[in-house]
Amino acid sequence: MIICIAAAVLVIWTVWGNTALMLEEITVSGENLPEGFDGFRIAHVSDLHNAEFGEGNEKLLSMLSECAPDMIAVTGDLVDSNHTDIGAALQFIKGAVTIAPVYYVTGNHEERIINYAELEAALIELGVTVLNNATAELERDGDKLLLIGLEDSAARRSGGGLNPSQLLRRELIELVGDGEEYMILLSHRPEAFREYVLCGVDLAMCGHAHGGQFRLPFIGGLFAPGQGFFPEYDAGVYEDGGTSMVVSRGLGNSVIPVRFNNRPEVVLITLSKTAE
Numbered sequence: 570m571i572i573c574i575a576a577a578v579l580v581i582w583t584v585w586g587n588t589a590l591m592l593e594e595i596t597v598s599g600e601n602l603p604e605g606f607d608g609f610r611i612a613h614v615s616d617l618h619n620a621e622f623g624e625g626n627e628k629l630l631s632m633l634s635e636c637a638p639d640m641i642a643v644t645g646d647l648v649d650s651n652h653t654d655i656g657a658a659l660q661f662i663k664g665a666v667t668i669a670p671v672y673y674v675t676g677n678h679e680e681r682i683i684n685y686a687e688l689e690a691a692l693i694e695l696g697v698t699v700l701n702n703a704t705a706e707l708e709r710d711g712d713k714l715l716l717i718g719l720e721d722s723a724a725r726r727s728g729g730g731l732n733p734s735q736l737l738r739r740e741l742i743e744l745v746g747d748g749e750e751y752m753i754l755l756s757h758r759p760e761a762f763r764e765y766v767l768c769g770v771d772l773a774m775c776g777h778a779h780g781g782q783f784r785l786p787f788i789g790g791l792f793a794p795g796q797g798f799f800p801e802y803d804a805g806v807y808e809d810g811g812t813s814m815v816v817s818r819g820l821g822n823s824v825i826p827v828r829f830n831n832r833p834e835v836v837l838i839t840l841s842k843t844a845e
Contacts (some may be wrong), residue, residue: 583829587822590622590632591832595806597772597813598841602751605712606840612638612669613836615757615776616676616819618649619657620833626657629820629835630664636837638669640707643697644776645676645721645757648688649823655688662695671697672705674718676757676777677794678823700755702740714751717744717770721757733795738764745769759802759816760795766812773814774838780804780818784830 612633622628647658665671679685689699698705700718707714723740748769759775781790781803790803807814820833
């Protein structure tokens with residue numbers, strides 16, 4: 570009887586933990602942040618994988634609306650290459666663009682699908698800024714910062730023996746310019762954190778790790794693609810010198826259809842000139 574009750578509780582906990590959205594609020598501070606962007610709010614959405622939270626993702630959109638962000642960053646895997654539903658992805662985006670400007674970079678799943686061009690064209694038509702190894706300058710209260718986006722295919726191109734992280738760095742070097750502006754990077758892959766540090770990025774926003782899929786108490790994530798077992802960068806904030814990286818646990822699942830002790834999340838990042 571005890572075993573049956575424990576098993577039932579575990580099943581209920583797991584099912585609830587795969588559908589119960591949560592909001593993770595993070596403050597990233599830095600003295601070099603332009604004054605005009607003090608208090609700037611970024612809603613970070615990653616690894617949706619065609620998941621739906623309520624009809625038409627109404628629960629997810631409601632959470633984003635309540636956050637009142639200044640921008641929404643989507644860091645890849647909006648769709649899932651194993652059961653791609655472009656219509657569902659666009660339904661979410663149609664709601665998101667009414668909340669705040671949306672900036673998007675690809676993940677490995679977009680890079681796998683044959684109809685990515687269709688998805689990209691539809692995103693652009695809806696008003697999304699797609700940053701395929703490109704930059705965008707943001708302006709607020711007379712101050713500016715540089716937003717950089719790395720497409721995930723950059724991590725898998727032939728590169729003369731370079732590993733995926735080094736390939737991303739090569740692309741990033743061409744985009745950062747003189748590095749004088751405050752730089753925010755959107756990239757799917759957190760395992761390249763060291764390369765982002767070397768390029769002088771101020772804030773990187775990533776996904777891909779799914780929080781390690783199964784999160785163990787006092788240990789963290791069990792496995793992440795690109796990092797293997799007990800990944801170093803699975804969720805939360807990582808800092809090295811003047812670079813901060815925020816890794817989202819993401820929203821959906823893919824090859825492994827269930828996550829454990831790892832609720833789907835939206836990350837709300839507030840930029841601050843002073844440490845709290």
